[in-house]
Amino acid sequence: MYLKTTGLALVLLAGAGFAVKAEAASPATATFQVTMTITKACVVTAGTGSKIALGSVTATAVNTKGSNAITVACSKTTPYYIGLAPSNASTTGAGTMTTSDALAGNTDKVPYQLYSDSSYSVVWGNTATSTTVGNGVSGTGTGIANTSSLTVYAEAPSADYTPDAYADTVTVNVNF
Incomplete structure (x- = not known):
């Protein structure tokens, strides 16, 4: 009888979770997303010295001309x-250039x-909007790193x- 009791004890121990051979459990899983929203962006800079210098001229000068560059960089495919x-x-x-000597009586423009x-x-004016070029200049961005x-x-x-010395300030508006 002793053997039967011992055999029964082994069977009860195995049934209670003390099995010799164990099976691997499936892992628990979950997922998540990584998201980002990229918004349109533009950067504008004025050229060397940030001015168009028309130079020193005499009062007889006509049609005095000059130029300078601006640079624009906009995110890819962004119209501006x-x-x-x-x-x-x-x-x-x-525009009209004025002098800082207005206090000395010079009110010329x-x-x-x-x-x-x-x-x-x-003519390059300022009627451009975020959807139309107006009398401005248009372009399409190729990336902020590309000006x-x-x-x-x-x-x-x-x-x-x-x-006298005359000057005016021009604001560059990049609409996008």
Whole structure:
């Protein structure tokens, strides 16, 4: 009887989870996503010295011309439209240079016009929006690391004003 009791004890121990051979359990799994939303972006910089220098001229000078570059970089496939706004808020690219000597009585304003071409025939103004070029210049981004260089041309039709140093600030608006 002793053997039968011992055999029964072994069977009970195996049934209680003390098996000699174990099976591997399936791993528990879960998933998650990595997400990112990339938004459109553009960067603009003005050219060397950030000015168009029309030089030193005599009062008899006419159609004094100059140019400088701006660079634009926009995210890939992003359409952009660039407007130029002289400080007098002109949308037609027509500006006026003034002098810092207004306190000394010089109130002259020297007119100039901005252009997008070297023949000074296509006005570059500020009617561009985020969806239309207006009288601005358009392009398509090729990546923030890739800049596009655009030349801005300026012309002052006359220098028949009080001798002094004149300047104006133009804002470059990149709409995208």
